[in-house]
Amino acid sequence: MVSSVSLGSKTGPVDTAVMCTAFKDGLLNTGLVLDLHASLPRDDSDYQMLSTSLSDDGLFVSINEQRQFVLYFGKASAGYEVTMPDPEFIADISKRLVDRVGRPVVDELSTTIFITRLNESSDQVALEAMTGSPFLSTVVKIIPLSSVTNLSCDELGTLGLGANGTSAGLGIGKTGKTSKASMLRSIYVQRSIASLLVVMWLVSLWFTRKIDEVEQAKHV
């Protein structure tokens, strides 16, 4: 079961109490799933998406000028950082900042971040981020559990700071692993079944040939 708490879709303060409790409990039997979405004008600014603390040693998610999601766990200089790949449009030489009628180009960006303890007895935590853009990809970083339990979490975080017209949504799945598994299952099961179909087709090619051989032998 996944219980989600919507933290809103507006810029401003958000209640991060559930997250803070989970961090303080060392993510025991609880994983967190953060779904973040942003509509951003294409420019050279970077945007803060989420912070759990006013101090600089909390959890921060930002989007840099290359439009990469960057997750900082603890101080940016001394903590842990997970960076997602930059979207295709950044590499595009003909990067357009405005559309044909002169309005700023807005890009839709989204990511899902899983924060889970490796197992109940483990003293390590996995930060796993997944994006659908520029392509389906995941990044994993392993950090010590102490970084999570000592994380600064004020129970009143900030969402979408520093960007006018930016929106962000946040959901928390209490059972992160279950949520992750259910999310992944549809993807890999579909892929596996498709793979099975290919193999069955190839095997049928082989046996069709064998049947032909046997029939030819009978004729002879």
Next chain:
Amino acid sequence: MSEAQGTTGVRIVVPRIYKYLIAVLVLSALVLVVHTALNTYFGAQESVFPYLTVEGPTGPSDIGPLDCLSKMWGGHFFGDFQSEYCRMRQVTPYPIDRPSSYLPGFYVVSGFIGLIPSSVTAFRVVVLVALAFGAYVMRTQFDRKDLVKLSPLVLLTFYPFWFAIDRGNYGWIFGPLLVLLATTRTARSQRYWILAVAFSLKHPLAIFGLIFFLDGTWRTKTKELLKFGGMFVFLNFIYPVLQWPNALRWPALVLRIQGFSSGKDQVGMRSDDFDIRSRSDWHALRTAFRRFRFLDDVQFRILMFTCTALVAAFFLKILLSGLKQTYGKFGLIEISLVAACLGVLLSPFSFTYGLMTLLIPLVLLVSSQGDSVRFGGGYLTLLTVCTVPNAIPLTALCNVLFKPKDGVLSRDFPTLGTILIPLLLVTILLLVACSAVLSYLSSRATQHTPAVVSVAQPQ
């Protein structure tokens, strides 16, 4: 083929498969004795037999996602299997922080393994299928009933097969077996897709594409190559796009291999898997000789001379014994020998499990096809020496013999196999080149011999 004189005067022909199996047992026992003797003499320094992989109590560190790793059997994790199994159960097999060693076709043809809920069960299933499929492929190469029964033993006594299982590297198991299946006469009409699947499972096997050029007219060859190309592109570039949801930019990701296309390093496939200069057996041989630079100039020259003399001795012995007899034309076995030797020497994956490519010429040589090959016995001897577990460490021996000035030699000093295998493979390539020249000269001589037709004979 050797012949023995029976007591009744009947000539008994001993099939090569018998001789091969006995040779493997004797050589393996010999290596074991030498290794044990060295261990006993030098103490605990080299007590570990370097024949199976040791992954430590926590397992390999490159398996992801990290909650997927499980200990499978005793202290063994069968790392290559688990890493790919875990990839298959993820959003994409190509996460940006863990580049893959495989083409997308690998995940297309084997991704169904991810349906098996536990990696332990999945590994057991794969090993059972490998054994059954291996036995089936071996049987296809033999006609005589008594030899068909023996044929699975060729695989079961082939050390690189067990090493590949120990690594859990099923690409190296099924890839060469599929190539071997494609060499059978009955698979002639199907080999375009069999080879496409084999090359998708292990791209270093692509050198066996030389098989396409063996027979048929240029028209049929072109047709077959087009069918092969279509299947290969379908499996590796088209099907993944259709198959994997949201992977709209999949082809760009596939091509984003360092050097193949611009973009971030380490995305998609591992770039150093394509670096022949730094990861091939040929490079390993050069590195091995470099490690001997602690010797003084005279000693080093003696070492080089000994190695050259070894190659020359093998080469001349086999050449002289094979010169007197007449043989069929240069064909499948020679081509597979060239492909296998170059594959091992130049392939970036060609360490012990890479020797699985040698299974292809080896099986062809012990089957009835091997009887008509020039230097067949010689090739078989050299291949057998290459594929028995010969990784005897030389560190302690060299420490005692040469007493290096800078202290003791490093632990990664070459083993006997690191030096011996590339040298023997080079010898095989030299012999194949000689065989090609001799076949060419013989075919020219046949063409120039005028056909004499007696007038008295009815035509």
